Amino acid sequence: MPYPHRFSVAPMMDWTTSTCRQFHRLFTSNALLYTEMVTTGAIIHGGAERFLRYDDSEHPLALQLGGSDAKELGHCAKLANDWGYDEVNLNAGCPSDRVQNGMIGAILMGHSRLVADAIAAMRDASDVPVTIKHRLGIDDLDSYEFLRDFVGTVAEAGCNTFIVHARKAILKGLSPKENRDIPPLDYQRVKRLKQEMPHLNIILNGGLKDHQHCLSLLADGIDGVMMGREAYQNPWLLQQVDALYYDRKPPVSEQAELVDRYLQWIQQGCRSGTPLKHLARHGLGLFQGQPGAKRYRRLLSEGMHHSVAGPELMQLALSQISLRQGNDESPNLLTESITTA
Numbered sequence: 001m002p003y004p005h006r007f008s009v010a011p012m013m014d015w016t017t018s019t020c021r022q023f024h025r026l027f028t029s030n031a032l033l034y035t036e037m038v039t040t041g042a043i044i045h046g047g048a049e050r051f052l053r054y055d056d057s058e059h060p061l062a063l064q065l066g067g068s069d070a071k072e073l074g075h076c077a078k079l080a081n082d083w084g085y086d087e088v089n090l091n092a093g094c095p096s097d098r099v100q101n102g103m104i105g106a107i108l109m110g111h112s113r114l115v116a117d118a119i120a121a122m123r124d125a126s127d128v129p130v131t132i133k134h135r136l137g138i139d140d141l142d143s144y145e146f147l148r149d150f151v152g153t154v155a156e157a158g159c160n161t162f163i164v165h166a167r168k169a170i171l172k173g174l175s176p177k178e179n180r181d182i183p184p185l186d187y188q189r190v191k192r193l194k195q196e197m198p199h200l201n202i203i204l205n206g207g208l209k210d211h212q213h214c215l216s217l218l219a220d221g222i223d224g225v226m227m228g229r230e231a232y233q234n235p236w237l238l239q240q241v242d243a244l245y246y247d248r249k250p251p252v253s254e255q256a257e258l259v260d261r262y263l264q265w266i267q268q269g270c271r272s273g274t275p276l277k278h279l280a281r282h283g284l285g286l287f288q289g290q291p292g293a294k295r296y297r298r299l300l301s302e303g304m305h306h307s308v309a310g311p312e313l314m315q316l317a318l319s320q321i322s323l324r325q326g327n328d329e330s331p332n333l334l335t336e337s338i339t340t341a
Helices: 018-024 040-046 048-052 070-082 105-110 112-125 144-156 187-196 211-219 229-233 235-246 255-271 276-283 293-303 311-318 335-339
Strands: 007-009 032-039 061-066 087-092 130-135 161-165 201-205 224-227 322-325 328-333
Touching: 007 235, 018 032, 018 235, 018 255, 018 276, 032 040, 032 087, 040 048, 040 061, 040 070, 048 070, 061 070, 070 087, 070 112, 087 105, 087 112, 105 112, 105 130, 112 130, 112 144, 144 161, 144 187, 161 187, 187 201, 211 224, 211 235, 229 235, 235 255, 255 276, 255 311, 255 322, 276 293, 276 311, 293 311
Parallel strands: 007 032, 007 224, 032 061, 061 087, 087 130, 130 161, 161 201, 201 224
Antiparallel strands: 322 328
16 A cells, blocks of 8 residues: 655644644645654653644644653553554654753664664554654764664564655754755665665655655655655645645635635634734745735734734735735735635
8 A cells, every 4th residue: 555645744843833733734634744843751741731732633643752762652652642643753863962862863873773662662552653754874874774774673663664854964063953954965865775675665854845856756766755844934835735746636726715714714823812923923934935925024023922913913914915816927916805804
């Protein structure tokens, strides 16, 4: 059976919150969405309700866990199962010093047996798929053979889906931001991994910015693609996902329709007590390159942090935008649309 999640949005700390995922669902019903990484300690000691709650609209939804203790990961995987997540994922790719000190993230690639034991415990505790996200390697452990052996060891524990960020991580000397840019991408190594291990689901992550490139990777045999910052900073890209990757109709086809749904979502969120800043920040990049986009961003950036900011500010910001209708590249001023919302 083909891997069902051909397109996913990467887990990103401070970005892929529940409100962000609800916002992304305005564009795509089928992309697999991920939580931010949540550590096992946060869930166990901070409370499952606080860290695991989500809105039903977010499905299909994966929980990404950070940790290395097999017992704790198994416990949290069971909670993910009980809470109704569609997948639980182990983070073996984050390079930050803070998580390294807790044996979390990319440092785990140097301990494949430990990872295999953790994956086995998670699978034993959960009925939903257990996956792993990792790098090509770490520091000097960055040969293809190292990658192949790491994946092989973890696969023996029953994991069959590997999300590969196609860069190695440099654990000493580079910041997390630098680790997203400085180590070179190597897509060929990921393709080779799929060729030599065809029975595994291999998902490619790292540096993906457009659908043409993503679809070419799928045509080359990769099972799925995971887009990160580009999807967040230019969310209108997500509107094409359902048609291109799943042969299904998207939730919206016109920008004016999207804006109506967006404003309704903002109004509903504010009525339920969510501050505007938590809702609006995810849509700052929505109208990239369109007339009025800078005024839209400026109004929101300057005003959404005020305690009294509400849907009226969003209406004002949206009124600055000239929308495109279908294939018509001529602008259509939005004022009439939002005044009736």
